[in-house]
Amino acid sequence: MATAEDKKYLKLWKQYAENVKKSTPVDINENPIAKINRIAILEKNDEAWFKYYFPNHYTSEPTDWQKASTRRVMSKTEYYLVRSWSRELSKTTRTRMEVLKKVLTGINRNILMISDNEKNAQRFLLPYKVQLESNDRIINDYGEQKNLGQWEAGEFVTRGGASFRAIGAGQNPRGSNNDAVRPDIILIEDIDTDEEVRNADRIKEKVKWLTEAVYATRSISQPLLWIACGNIIAKYCCITEMAKLADRHEIVNIRDKKGKSTWPERNTEELIDRALSLQPWSAQQKEYYNNPISEGDTFKTITYGICPPLRTCDQVVVYADPATSNKDRRTNKQASYKGVVIVGSKGRKRYLYKVWLDQTSNAKFVDWLYEAYLYLKDHKVDTKRIHIENNSLQNPFYEQVLLPAIYLAGDSYGFTIPITEDARKKDDKFTRIEGTLEPLNRLGNLIFNEKEKDEPNMIRMHDQMIGVSANAKMMDGPDALEGACWLIQNRAVQKNMGYRFGAINSRKY
Numbered sequence: 001m002a003t004a005e006d007k008k009y010l011k012l013w014k015q016y017a018e019n020v021k022k023s024t025p026v027d028i029n030e031n032p033i034a035k036i037n038r039i040a041i042l043e044k045n046d047e048a049w050f051k052y053y054f055p056n057h058y059t060s061e062p063t064d065w066q067k068a069s070t071r072r073v074m075s076k077t078e079y080y081l082v083r084s085w086s087r088e089l090s091k092t093t094r095t096r097m098e099v100l101k102k103v104l105t106g107i108n109r110n111i112l113m114i115s116d117n118e119k120n121a122q123r124f125l126l127p128y129k130v131q132l133e134s135n136d137r138i139i140n141d142y143g144e145q146k147n148l149g150q151w152e153a154g155e156f157v158t159r160g161g162a163s164f165r166a167i168g169a170g171q172n173p174r175g176s177n178n179d180a181v182r183p184d185i186i187l188i189e190d191i192d193t194d195e196e197v198r199n200a201d202r203i204k205e206k207v208k209w210l211t212e213a214v215y216a217t218r219s220i221s222q223p224l225l226w227i228a229c230g231n232i233i234a235k236y237c238c239i240t241e242m243a244k245l246a247d248r249h250e251i252v253n254i255r256d257k258k259g260k261s262t263w264p265e266r267n268t269e270e271l272i273d274r275a276l277s278l279q280p281w282s283a284q285q286k287e288y289y290n291n292p293i294s295e296g297d298t299f300k301t302i303t304y305g306i307c308p309p310l311r312t313c314d315q316v317v318v319y320a321d322p323a324t325s326n327k328d329r330r331t332n333k334q335a336s337y338k339g340v341v342i343v344g345s346k347g348r349k350r351y352l353y354k355v356w357l358d359q360t361s362n363a364k365f366v367d368w369l370y371e372a373y374l375y376l377k378d379h380k381v382d383t384k385r386i387h388i389e390n391n392s393l394q395n396p397f398y399e400q401v402l403l404p405a406i407y408l409a410g411d412s413y414g415f416t417i418p419i420t421e422d423a424r425k426k427d428d429k430f431t432r433i434e435g436t437l438e439p440l441n442r443l444g445n446l447i448f449n450e451k452e453k454d455e456p457n458m459i460r461m462h463d464q465m466i467g468v469s470a471n472a473k474m475m476d477g478p479d480a481l482e483g484a485c486w487l488i489q490n491r492a493v494q495k496n497m498g499y500r501f502g503a504i505n506s507r508k509y
Helices: 002-025 031-044 047-053 065-073 091-104 119-136 137-142 200-217 237-244 269-277 279-288 326-331 362-378 397-413 429-442 456-466 476-497
Strands: 079-083 111-117 156-157 165-167 185-189 224-227 248-252 301-305 315-321 336-347 349-358 388-389 418-422 446-449
Touching: 002 315, 031 047, 047 065, 047 091, 047 137, 065 079, 065 091, 065 248, 079 091, 079 237, 091 119, 091 137, 091 185, 091 224, 111 119, 111 156, 119 165, 119 185, 165 279, 185 200, 200 237, 224 237, 279 456, 301 349, 315 362, 315 397, 336 362, 336 476, 349 362, 349 456, 349 476, 362 388, 362 397, 388 476, 397 418, 429 446, 446 456, 456 476
Parallel strands: 079 224, 079 248, 111 165, 111 185, 185 224, 301 446, 315 388, 349 446, 388 418
Antiparallel strands: 156 165, 315 336, 336 349
């Protein structure tokens, strides 16, 4: 009796098969010599081959890094590759096109599909099976592939003798020989799960199974192509451990370090903005930026509360961080977050009234500076000055880019904001954030504005605070908050000690 899962699989198979068949018409009157020549020309060009045989997948032109990755895969028979491409960058589909070309042109004959369980492995194998049995262009050029009697969901063999087998984590992969040919392609898809990565022992056990039981199915004397597709969903997961063994680990996020789409031919900036706007920042980082957020490393909870009227605070600081430093650009592969915070102090309490935090343009960042100034004005704060980080690693950006943009914006607003440059030499980012903010937060003296709790910028700040750790990739919001709290603390020290520190270089414009 068919189970609900079986019925779901059958429905999926029918839908996919119909779509494949409709999208692959052939010319039944094609001259045999012309056909041979056409196939030969296509086989010399991977992208042309993909585009012809898989028109329902090849709907957008690939970008340079995708084509470069394919060239490496197609030119090698012995290769260990881990693809941590963001969602919507076609890592699974491109891998499928590459593998099917290798199979149909006779390079490989024994393929294992591995996933976290057998049903998922079969789900990933289904598109291979359907393409081979329903793609009229493949059938027309390479012959009938479906082999009656050896054509099941989890294991099938083509008429040409190529075998495919789906295996779930923990199952016995041995006995996967195909006429004495051991597996020559091993594909890993979605091997990590959100539940399992919370338990290091379970990951350790699964990694052992991959590196011992699965890898041992290969032949010593014959080459093996190993391709693992998966995002980095935890600091310690199967993907991170396979990456340590790989010939190449490709990490490609939805946007590059300049904040631009890594596949603009398909994913426009507007489409990315729309998709990401409906997800929490922490989920965006995991799914689209290979940056899993570990909660509780430094700030286990964030305190929200009612902020006193801003004008009643002992001190009010606007602190802005315009861009990542050159040092960060060398080590951080994703775009930095620009940030502006408004912090007020009352006794030992530090209140985060307002924050602007996002991956954005310089022009938008300058608008935030003016908005912050107007916020102080609206709340009747007498002394209104904007502090901007500008250490030696960030020059000459401040002088050559930021200041001219601020002056230009002043023409539109009708006034120019007063700027104070923070040119102090800073220690390691995590060390500063932990040293300045952790004691405040632990003692309940760092309070986020409850009225802003659901505002997107405050949500991003919250998520970055929760994610702060020695190895965190993104701490730009907490870094700006640290700058504001450091200034408040050191102003108090200066007042009590009766002298000024030379760390802050003030410029009035």
